[in-house]
Amino acid sequence: MNGEVVIDPVEGKRGRALFVDTGRRFASREPHAVPQLRGEQLELVDPAKNPFFGHAAHQLFVARRGDAVVGRISAHIDRLALELPRQQGFGPGAGMFGYFDAADEAVAHALLRAAEDWLRGQGMDRAIGPISMSIWEEPGLLVSGQDHAPMIMMGHHPEIYQHWIESAGYARAKTLLTYDLDVTVGFPPLIRRIVQSGQRNERISLRPVDLSRWDEEVETILAILNDAWSNNWGFIPFTNAEIAYAGKKLKPIIHPQINLIAEVDGKPVAFMLTLPDINDVLRKVNGRLWPLGWLRLLRWMRKPSGAGMRVPLMGVRRELHNSRLASQLAFMMISQIREVAIAEYQTKRAEIxxxxxxxxxxxxxxxxxxSTVNREYAIYERSLAS
Structure with a gap:
């Protein structure tokens, strides 16, 4: 395409709507992308609603060529990420970009330059991304697995984006993997023996989360998460406001029997969250609640029969890391969740x-x-040194 590419910063309600709708238009062109709820997407980029912005500065941009909007990108700085050791991926000087969509390579490079200039102006010396926008939302660019639809809370991007980002001078900093599991196939004998051994151990107990005291359960889960993941690359701890926000958002799709907390000697030491894949129903209602999409969604949330399941988060306290007990607890939770998912929800496929x-x-x-790797996401990095 010919014509000058102009990058405009956008802000306010109308700017955020243009930014979100641009992304939705690009996603609609991808055969396996799943239309998400527009209201949810708007909330994620609204500083008044998403507590991520309580510790982050940001700027949204759209690209124009003539009268056409031909791309978008965010540039943002997570102040909590700046406090981390540099060897964990972020640290001082680490700015980020995300929500990357472009019509062609010229647009892609112009958008990346705009994000880099903004980050450089804020004193950053590196650009890392795409991370849209918190590390806990949709990190990474899909670089393998475009031939099938993503599961809940996972991004989907065309293959060409990888070339455009790399041709702009970015190198891969980290790869994130998702694993596909056919839950109808039983586990190997060794794993079954490990699980059975744990079931005979009176010190170990698994319990479903208790929705009647959900706020306490969320605090327990995230306390384990913040401890278990604290040394991981890219780890940024949840704030209290984010804990409350995540709990409120997740509660409607939490089914207790497939969300477990493991205790040893009565102390919570591990957890596993399992979410039914809401993309199953969003695909059927085309991401729209009206006129009847909301009814179909409510019915599905009560009983997501046949839905795939995704395990987005699990953790074991650091004191148990590298121990036989840690892997035993993981296998026990996976085994119990698998059995319930098959019996109660007729699940055939899960993703870890x-x-x-x-x-x-x-x-x-x-x-x-x-399980086998079914998708890879890349996070890239580039120096902002002049």
Whole structure:
């Protein structure tokens, strides 16, 4: 395409709407992308509603060529990320970009330059992304697995974006993996023996989350998460406001029997969250609640029969890391959740992840139960030195 590319910063309600609708238009062109709820997407970029902005500065941009909007990008700085050790991926000087969509390579490079200039003006010396916008929302660019639809809370991007980002001088900093599991296939004999051994251990107990005291359960889960993941690449702890926000958002799709807390000697030491894949129903209602999409969505949330399941988060306290007990607890939770998902929801497929490509412990667990990598997401980095 010919014509000058102009990058405009956008803000306010109308600017955020243009930014979100631009992304929705690009997503609609992808055969396996799943239309998300527009209201939810608007909330994620609204500083008045998303507590992420309580510790972040940001700027949204759209690209224009003549009268046409031909791309978008965000530039943002997470102040909590700046406080982390640099070897964990962020640290001082680490700015980010996200929500990247472009019509062609010229637009892509213009958008990346605009994000870099903004970050440089804020004193940053590196650009890392795409991270849209919190590390806990949709991190990474899909670089493998475009041939099937993403599960809940995972991004989907065309293959060409990888070339455009890399041709702008970005190098891969980290790869995130998701694993596909056919839950109708039983676990290998060794894993079954490990699970049975744990079931005979009177010190170990697994319990479903208690929705009647959901706020307390969320605090327990995220306390374990913040401890378990604290040394991981890219880890940024949840704030109290984010804990409350996440709890409110997740509660409608939490089914207690497939969300477990593991206790040893009565102390919570591990958890596993499992979410039914809401993309199943969003695809059917085309991401729209009106006129009847809301009714179909409510029915599905009560009983997501046939839905795929995603395990987005699990954690075991650091004191148990690299121990036999840690992997045993993981296998026990996976086994129990698998049995319930099959019996109660007729689930046939599940997804585990994302998992960092250097997290050997979690990769070994995923391999041991017969799951295979089905998608890869790349996070890129580039120096902003002049």
């Amino acid at each position: 992840g994302w998992i960092l490509d250097d997290n050997q412990g979690m990769k070994a667990i995923a391999d041991a139960i017969g």
